[in-house]
Amino acid sequence: MRGPDLRRLYDEHAQALYAFLLNLTRDEADTHDLLQDIFVKLARDPDLLNHARDERAFLIRLAHNAAIDLMRRRGTRDKTREQFTVEGGSPFAPSCDPDEQAFRTALAEALAGLPAAQRAVVHLKLWEGLTFEEIAGLLDIPSNTAASRYRYGLDKLRERLRPIYEEIK
Amino acid sequence: MSTDDFEQKLQRQPLRQVPTDWREEILTTAECAAATRRAPPATRPSWLSTLSHQLSTILWPHPKAWAGLAAVWLLILAVDFSARDQSPVVAEKSAPPSLEVLVELKQQQRLLAELVGSYEAPDADRRKIFSPKPRSERVEILTT
Numbered sequence: 001m002r003g004p005d006l007r008r009l010y011d012e013h014a015q016a017l018y019a020f021l022l023n024l025t026r027d028e029a030d031t032h033d034l035l036q037d038i039f040v041k042l043a044r045d046p047d048l049l050n051h052a053r054d055e056r057a058f059l060i061r062l063a064h065n066a067a068i069d070l071m072r073r074r075g076t077r078d079k080t081r082e083q084f085t086v087e088g089g090s091p092f093a094p095s096c097d098p099d100e101q102a103f104r105t106a107l108a109e110a111l112a113g114l115p116a117a118q119r120a121v122v123h124l125k126l127w128e129g130l131t132f133e134e135i136a137g138l139l140d141i142p143s144n145t146a147a148s149r150y151r152y153g154l155d156k157l158r159e160r161l162r163p164i165y166e167e168i169k
Numbered sequence: 170m171s172t173d174d175f176e177q178k179l180q181r182q183p184l185r186q187v188p189t190d191w192r193e194e195i196l197t198t199a200e201c202a203a204a205t206r207r208a209p210p211a212t213r214p215s216w217l218s219t220l221s222h223q224l225s226t227i228l229w230p231h232p233k234a235w236a237g238l239a240a241v242w243l244l245i246l247a248v249d250f251s252a253r254d255q256s257p258v259v260a261e262k263s264a265p266p267s268l269e270v271l272v273e274l275k276q277q278q279r280l281l282a283e284l285v286g287s288y289e290a291p292d293a294d295r296r297k298i299f300s301p302k303p304r305s306e307r308v309e310i311l312t313t
Contacts, residue, residue: 035195039195040198044203093184093186104182107179107182127180154175157179165178
């Protein structure tokens, strides 16, 4: 893969990878490092994408594996850090509307409270628009598992966000 | 709240944009990494570093647990070796007494037994009791 290809890949997929990684890691510095690692890997191994049927799915899979590795390395040592970086590591754009901003902050906090496995499925379903079959293939899990993780995750979000959602609806 | 409304509300939340200054930084780093990769390696990794890499891959999920286990094994080995070191000393200490000491002990034992009145001659002093065995008829036949 030559330079322009790498740039094309960045322009087409970096935004999705960034949002996904930020939602998983909750840390902008970690997200930067992981995103950079992905592109370094692509640059070092130009044939990596040759057999990928879907570039976006392949890159999200790389991002997911890298994020899971990072979280395992972090372990319990930095669990408290996750709580403190919810504000700074929110995957949502800031809003001028105070109600909307409050909802986004609450949503970011509620997402941070989900297990990483549920959070990944919820993100891919809601903000990447993938089907359960696609998510299952991407995360190497059965599609029933993907669907149940989504349901559990969504139920938890609904419970936590019910008051603020009813208020601003 | 209905699930559909709630899901749609979540889907409508705009995601944060990737910082614009990351693009050049990340792409430059990636291209530099690719360039250094293409250059021939100066030295091959030694077998020791390869072994270390393999080990770290195997032990990676719980390195502290493995290190603890290794420490316990080392402790067990150390205790085992220290116990073995003491055994020759014990053997030296329990070396057989000299002949004079044995004779003296035997005399004392005999004297004590005589005093108590239950002295029995040692096996060597006992006469062997003759017990006639039945003659074999076959031997008789053979001799006649």
